[in-house]
Amino acid sequence: MPSPAPSPRRAGRPRSTEADAAIMDATREALVDVGWSKLTVGHVAARAGVAKTTLYRRWSNKGELVVHAVASLFDELELPDCGSLQADVECVVLAFADLLQRPGTNASLMAVVAESTHDPVLREHIRNAIVERQKRLVLQGRERAQARGELPPDAADPEEDARLVDLIFDVIAGAVVHRTLVSAEPVDPEWASRFTTLILHGLAAAASR
Amino acid sequence: MPSPAPSPRRAGRPRSTEADAAIMDATREALVDVGWSKLTVGHVAARAGVAKTTLYRRWSNKGELVVHAVASLFDELELPDCGSLQADVECVVLAFADLLQRPGTNASLMAVVAESTHDPVLREHIRNAIVERQKRLVLQGRERAQARGELPPDAADPEEDARLVDLIFDVIAGAVVHRTLVSAEPVDPEWASRFTTLILHGLAAAASR
DNA sequence: CAAGTTACGCTACGAACCGTATCGGAAACG
DNA sequence: CGTTTCCGATACGGTTCGTAGCGTAACTTG
Incomplete structure (x- = not known):
């Protein structure tokens, strides 16, 4: 569930779905380990094996990130x-x-x-x-x-x-x-x-x- | 509701009960205005007209501070x-x-x-x-x-x-x-x-x- | 009243995190 | 091919954290 739906098909390199999944997983794991207030974007990025900038390209802040990670659970x-x-x-x-x-x-x-x-x-x-x-x-x-x-x-x-x-x-x-x-x-x-x-x-x- | 109950009577200058109340009020007000995640200890201290160090003498972190402010509401x-x-x-x-x-x-x-x-x-x-x-x-x-x-x-x-x-x-x-x-x-x-x-x-x- | 004790406000500080910008390179399109 | 877009890495200024040091204010004890 990437934030901007890649409408039909765009030119250029597509977003890595592996990175998407890795970020979501890392977010949920980090949430379990340290909770919301101590969760940092940099930590999630490192845990997912992804650059911090890659993460910010998808979700503009911690809130957006966590919401998508949680919503997918339901x-x-x-x-x-x-x-x-x-x-x-x-x-x-x-x-x-x-x-x-x-x-x-x-x-x-x-x-x-x-x-x-x-x-x-x-x-x-x-x-x-x-x-x-x-x-x-x-x-x-x-x-x-x-x-x-x-x-x-x-x-x-x-x-x-x-x-x-x-x-x-x-x-x-x-x-x-x-x-x-x-x-x-x-x-x-x-x-x-x-x-x-x-x-x-x-x-x-x-x-x- | 100061954190360590001043048992019977200690030597030296006592904690200011006015500062206690001002900090609690400022915390609740700040919580209304900006919410938990954007609430900063420095902001609360300034709003209460109190030095940041005075606040840290009573509550060791943001969590402790907010819990005491909330519990009293009930x-x-x-x-x-x-x-x-x-x-x-x-x-x-x-x-x-x-x-x-x-x-x-x-x-x-x-x-x-x-x-x-x-x-x-x-x-x-x-x-x-x-x-x-x-x-x-x-x-x-x-x-x-x-x-x-x-x-x-x-x-x-x-x-x-x-x-x-x-x-x-x-x-x-x-x-x-x-x-x-x-x-x-x-x-x-x-x-x-x-x-x-x-x-x-x-x-x-x-x-x- | 003097001495001792504790809290206060103030300032300064290193560490951590935030969110942004920039870059060279890699991967998918036409 | 060339173009477009994404990726990883690095660097940056700004903000907040929590701690430490200082001189002063307030209160207790002898």
Whole structure:
């Protein structure tokens, strides 16, 4: 995921995809080792076996660099079909938690989110690269559940509908992130089951009015 | 909150409490203006009208400085009695969101949490200064609801009981934090009401089995 | 009051990092 | 081929870090 997409095909020597990958890997490794605040561009470049100038040609500063390194981690999130709504939610909760619990991810994600509180551009990047990607999982899971008859069809009011999806998304992602990064407790199958039961019952009860 | 507590009374000139307060204020203000990554110790010192060396005598680096400035922000969180469980939860959700939405707090909190992923000492500070303080609010709200008959008494198994409290805490705090800092959407009364309805119905349904 | 102790503001300093510029050479295009 | 673009290396001024030394201010003890 190089920063300026090489549109169709340009003249001259193309950017080294090996350098791209080496920089991303080195960034994530360095983030694990030393954290955001002590991560230096020069160190990343050396670790990647790349000149510092090569790095600056792709990302204009530390923030840009780390955002792209982190966003690519979320590419792997998918929603397997586990048979039922309860199982689907538990699956995605566990997959998300597993991603967060990997040493590189939590430090990286938190660092980027923290930085975004003062950088609107960064915040937009996060929305596009992470939030929207995850929100699609919620929509996908709901469609399946509706096909199975586990959930009622979309509400008449599309706005009302969108608000509900947003709420579910914040509750699921928020709880997993909070337990993992703030409470620093593990998200194991038992917790996932307990949590899923709670919100599905809440959904069912709230919908039946 | 000076770093080394001046035990009983020491000889020599005491630390200036005015300097303490000025540094804390300047740190929070600077955090609002420029964020964590661009905050410099020299800038804070100048803003506080204090020599840089005076600052380094109290906190050994930027991290220590910011942690103490942030932790003190959470002293104000209390649980007002709003009449019912639903109202109590909505109150605390709105109060917590209000705290997070104040310009200084979200940036500071995220910065500290991010930094804590690589600093066990910091993580322990956060647990004590923030997590435990908030978890007490959950316990307090439940006691009130039990007195009103809105919730069943404590479960027979104390461990089971603690797990439920932890779950509720992560769900509430996580959802509010996630909506505020990741989704970057406002926590208004309507959202608070919708959210509270969801989890209370979930709790009721889950308890009735 | 005098002596001792500690904090203060100020200045200066080496080290590290940032982000930019410049250069010769290498790799892909037409 | 020649052109274009990227690469690695080196150098640079500017900023911040964290420490050290100094003379002075404030407070405690005898």
